[in-house]
Amino acid sequence: MFAHNKRLQYTVRVARANPGLANLMLEQFGGPQGELAAACRYFTQALGEDDPGRKDLLMDIATEELSHLEVIGTIISMLNKGGKGKLAEGVDEQAELYRSLQGAGNDSHVTSILYGGGPALINSGGQLWNAGYIDSIGDPTADLRSNIAAESRAKIVYERLINVTDDPGIRDALTFLMTREIAHQQSFEKALYSISPNFPPGKLPGDPRFTNVYFNLSQGEGDATGSWNADTNFEVISTFTDSMGIDGDGSASVTLTPDEQSAVQAMAARTQSDPSADPMTGADLGRAPVLDDTTTR
Amino acid sequence: MFAHNKRLQYTVRVARANPGLANLMLEQFGGPQGELAAACRYFTQALGEDDPGRKDLLMDIATEELSHLEVIGTIISMLNKGGKGKLAEGVDEQAELYRSLQGAGNDSHVTSILYGGGPALINSGGQLWNAGYIDSIGDPTADLRSNIAAESRAKIVYERLINVTDDPGIRDALTFLMTREIAHQQSFEKALYSISPNFPPGKLPGDPRFTNVYFNLSQGEGDATGSWNADTNFEVISTFTDSMGIDGDGSASVTLTPDEQSAVQAMAARTQSDPSADPMTGADLGRAPVLDDTTTR
Amino acid sequence: MFAHNKRLQYTVRVARANPGLANLMLEQFGGPQGELAAACRYFTQALGEDDPGRKDLLMDIATEELSHLEVIGTIISMLNKGGKGKLAEGVDEQAELYRSLQGAGNDSHVTSILYGGGPALINSGGQLWNAGYIDSIGDPTADLRSNIAAESRAKIVYERLINVTDDPGIRDALTFLMTREIAHQQSFEKALYSISPNFPPGKLPGDPRFTNVYFNLSQGEGDATGSWNADTNFEVISTFTDSMGIDGDGSASVTLTPDEQSAVQAMAARTQSDPSADPMTGADLGRAPVLDDTTTR
Amino acid sequence: MFAHNKRLQYTVRVARANPGLANLMLEQFGGPQGELAAACRYFTQALGEDDPGRKDLLMDIATEELSHLEVIGTIISMLNKGGKGKLAEGVDEQAELYRSLQGAGNDSHVTSILYGGGPALINSGGQLWNAGYIDSIGDPTADLRSNIAAESRAKIVYERLINVTDDPGIRDALTFLMTREIAHQQSFEKALYSISPNFPPGKLPGDPRFTNVYFNLSQGEGDATGSWNADTNFEVISTFTDSMGIDGDGSASVTLTPDEQSAVQAMAARTQSDPSADPMTGADLGRAPVLDDTTTR
């Protein structure tokens, strides 16, 4: 069960209202790499997890991510506060309000007109948050890797936001949030490697004939070699014809019942394309007439 | 540029048509962990990548994932072939077709009625594929971790499909596809660790005050300890009040211009809630009257 | 800032695992009327709210809804626990696992194959949760009405789930959750009516010419009268021609610059449809030939 | 059945073309609070409704909302008319067209490039309209509350658009549309309170132990009191530990069959995290080497 205290985990001091900057910050509120995605990711994993250590870890971090969602959402609210009041009260004339709305730039008009200046669960382009952003699948050797990757991505997006923000109070809070992603990544790494073995993920082994094969399918100028495709680590197959039907003839077949067979044949006969015809087409009908064309079109 | 040969990378032999099983296979065709997501993930990363080694690796694997999409899609087509013909030709009476549609189970009715038995870019629950499944952000230390995680997830979903399929030809092809995810994961791991350093991801360092702090925010029975939150690795903060306002008082503020200030005040005055009132409400109006109630409702 | 305790707000006692029932419960976990939607709704409103009373109320209830999300998610996890273990370990033969997957019914195959038995942020039909479910717009006289409506809807969906569940422990927990929606609705009603006036919502008054007009636009057998369209409360307009162009001629116009005008005319000329032609069409080309048809088609 | 007349319900006079303003207007065309959502909301409710009075009311207003969709869509078409012609005919040089496209601001480039200046069912941020915006659930005591809330929201969004528009003809039409939302809200209120009782919504009563309980879960500076959480109206629980396990111990349990039990145990053993290990991790591998580091990395 959750409890809440009105103090934030990190103090938010915004130097001046700026709806355009607020809108960029939405990436980490309602964007794919943002804090709602993080909180939902760990919280849902925690509910499905039975291992006591991982369950505790996931719930600890889920709770912190909710607290981060509150920090970034509060930054957005502060940045929008001035514009929100002006639009709600209609204190300026319309042309002036329209100009300030357009001038704020990027997609901040959505936050103003649709959400009234409140923080919304959209990204900076107005895309609604959706649960497809969460890639948990209920296996710890996969989910922990997904969490490690998610923390990496969130760290980078915070880095970019810091790079485009010159408000010292916001930069300070963003740096805290960015740093916490580094801490979380370290914990998830520890948890992954505390499962042994954890590679290959899951239970079924791979087929040893194909586990260390590398298909060099993109060729031409720019072909390169490194440990990821070196023949010290992999059996490299570079010929296209050798890659096809690696196990046989590369064909496809299904056994049908007689009933199914006859239905399939009837459909084939009804919808067959006649390769010997050269039919007049709709494009022919629609083409601009050539001047000396004497057809009746 | 791409070329195509009609031979599949792996042979597909389906023992009998089965629309219900076809529908489960959609998870790896148009589902979040499926081959379209994989192909698009690596292909778009390849386009944005300048490092010659990674660009080549990403395009090699993207091309193979497209070839896998073809294999899994062909399995689905084979499994649906009988039902497709029967529905298109209407060879059975309606009640019989309705029963066979219902009997196939899960969401296979969507494949039949809407997609006519063709493989569609939906998952096994009918959810349309969307690009939110792809989490690339244009930084190699994050994207390679995302790729490692994605390969892990795809491996697991193939493992589950193998566990519920008793058709030997399909199991064989699924095992090939599953194995290739293991191979790909190994290549992406090599590529990640060929960047040095790769942790923390990106360029900005974390704030050392918070990089190794662990907030124990979920407490009570079930609290657990491991290397992921041990005080040998982290400074552990377990008191809620110590977690709040870790840098100061945890408050939020913004400096407004006088114009903004007065608009905000006007809005506050207009929309204030009166804490001293105990108003009659719509719920009061709608409540069932108590028998001896003498009010005028 | 949030804290968490591992005890649930309400005890969850599940009599036996049942993936089909688990899947129905997803409506209140990741469905449009579910607890994530509720928690996000009130939490985001709280962040944007300045009125101290409403801000406190919204955060109190947001925190409780998160705790409810945990309760319903825990029910789902318990119901899926048996099936999750069996699929992960592949303990039964494949045909048996396939049959049990199909037999569980509704969309529970998605939970098994894609999410590994963990609770996912989808509804019972597999639709991904998205933030379009949240209708907050940053005005308290509208948002509180939206909250009242949302609590009503959630109450009804719980009622339906109770009606189809015979597990006493689950019914007990669902009844608690349903009851809390009633309590929350009462609080939001109090908060709405503590703003005076709150109707019409917002600041701008309506145009008195149209505020109490009722257009009777659906006519014929079944036309009915009640206080919602009675002429004691409304000026009723029942003639279609009287409803059109209520203010004038109902036409549309825009003033264009000469440049724009000439571009529009050029486009009109280029794309005009010739009403005097009766052209042969693609459908004509594709039509089955009539037997005595002597054209060369 | 529907009929249509080419006269609009309200006259549209646009002073000059303005694609940027057109794009803002999309909020009420293809946005979540717009007229398509309203029309679909009432129309689908009407189809499912059996009560003659409500069915008639819902169809009357659905028909009017379709007519409003036509008015707002016509405004958008008029505002885009000039730009549409210029782009279709390519009358200006490319750099000039690019500049005018960028200069129009907000997301109007989508309307130009993708939709060719026609009104599209997107909101002002380019988000595709989706049926998740409609919250009807087939119970009149909930749906009428949802309709009341929806009318409130639409009223507010029109108010904001009026506040940023200085074209008198558009302001006039928007004021008409805004006013109609007030009228509709009044009708839906009448219809709701014509059902008696209507609170709590639905049929099942709440559990009296929890109907008037208020959990004060967000505490600290800023805690406030009003009729919505006053102990005159509610039993207030302010202690976190009293809120947990309100009915018992707040634990979760499920009874598994022996087969399920053993599968769960096998999975637990296979995927257990070892709390006593302190493994080297991927992050350790990727960390920048410390200069005097003598490990074998």
Place this chain on the structure above:
Amino acid sequence: MFAHNKRLQYTVRVARANPGLANLMLEQFGGPQGELAAACRYFTQALGEDDPGRKDLLMDIATEELSHLEVIGTIISMLNKGGKGKLAEGVDEQAELYRSLQGAGNDSHVTSILYGGGPALINSGGQLWNAGYIDSIGDPTADLRSNIAAESRAKIVYERLINVTDDPGIRDALTFLMTREIAHQQSFEKALYSISPNFPPGKLPGDPRFTNVYFNLSQGEGDATGSWNADTNFEVISTFTDSMGIDGDGSASVTLTPDEQSAVQAMAARTQSDPSADPMTGADLGRAPVLDDTTTR
């Protein structure tokens, strides 16, 4: 402006309630090929159209499609009527209601639990309707072709529904709806070919060097020839190397400013992959130890 009459365009006589069949019918209510998509398609095109003939045609058919939406939605409501009442009133015991819900099959549980038996704007798989189904782009030579295609698709989906329905009254109504798609297709064909020329669509001509080239990029067994790729109609290029860089060397380049250049180089240096390294990886750490392995892992 729209008006409505409560008589349907076509009479709906349903022989018996059947929630499973109702759910299949949702394809033509809230599915991608359904009547809402059709109505929205033509209505939005009509608003943006200036040609008097096409504008009238589009609005005529849009109005009819709304009337069809009403017919199919009424069929769904009738089919759900019995189940709706039973669930709302909870007249059966819970286990019985659960069984009947599961027994109805396909995704009808969503309609029952979430939508209370009312028709919802989802398809038969529970996917929410979204405006991405509408492909209008504001050019008549493209949009009319899109409309022709859309009518074809809707015709086929009705055909499939007829094939699985044995209720004579429903088959009768579906046949009417299917037939109207044929009629509409004919009208749109006439309108397309009344624009002359209409091919190529739009204004800009193609580059004559590439207008009649055919790239034979999928080769191997199964290569086929017909009028669509015959060298009587096309210049056929069958060699992969001839297809690449058809205009030059197929390379890509951009001119950067010195500032940009140096930033790009800094990024390349920082994130370069070292092709000469063969680093230990996370997968290596996680791999199951080989028995006689003497490394320090």
Place this chain on the structure above:
Amino acid sequence: MFAHNKRLQYTVRVARANPGLANLMLEQFGGPQGELAAACRYFTQALGEDDPGRKDLLMDIATEELSHLEVIGTIISMLNKGGKGKLAEGVDEQAELYRSLQGAGNDSHVTSILYGGGPALINSGGQLWNAGYIDSIGDPTADLRSNIAAESRAKIVYERLINVTDDPGIRDALTFLMTREIAHQQSFEKALYSISPNFPPGKLPGDPRFTNVYFNLSQGEGDATGSWNADTNFEVISTFTDSMGIDGDGSASVTLTPDEQSAVQAMAARTQSDPSADPMTGADLGRAPVLDDTTTR
């Protein structure tokens, strides 16, 4: 199976980096009319197709569209290359980077902040690509028409992009891509008309009573006539009352079992609206008090 060569199908020469232009190009990368949609459309149709000619054609063109996706994606990468480096390295001060981000215009901030300058599968408004853009339904007479329409639309969007681009190298590549859509349309037209008959699409004939009827449902000033609704081609019905219940009385009915009947009646009684009441409502409670109002509100 697919192979790839690093040479592009068409050479890409970009004169200077321009993130704003890059963002517009996204329409043909991750937009509804773009190359991913095209490739997926033809590839999935090819997998489900049995006719040898069509299968080959679809796979040839699918492979080419993938190659086009690579060309347009490469253009986007080149246009973003400068900005990507600068943001990743943070070489300018923050205020400068913020200004350049805002100045690039349209939605290019999303590409920068979220995707790091890499090409993403979104359109120019930030909307995630989704499979609802693909309208294949598994019937060749419908799907080929859909393909013809899709090629038309793609041609037009390329035309618009050419109209707003003054970089000669990009215009050159866009012209190639646009031209190929013309070539593809011609092939699909040939393939459609090689099926005979192909109209009406599918197998079931229409009901001859309604195949050539035209309902003139949108009337008033602007009514127009052409071959699409002329009485030489259609039986035109212009009277609203004649359009309703075209086959009978236009009513709707279902036969219920006695159990269902009694549940429906119970629900009707419980939720009936009382047309004789004129209840006080929530809106009445919320209305601003009239000055001389003496009620106790």
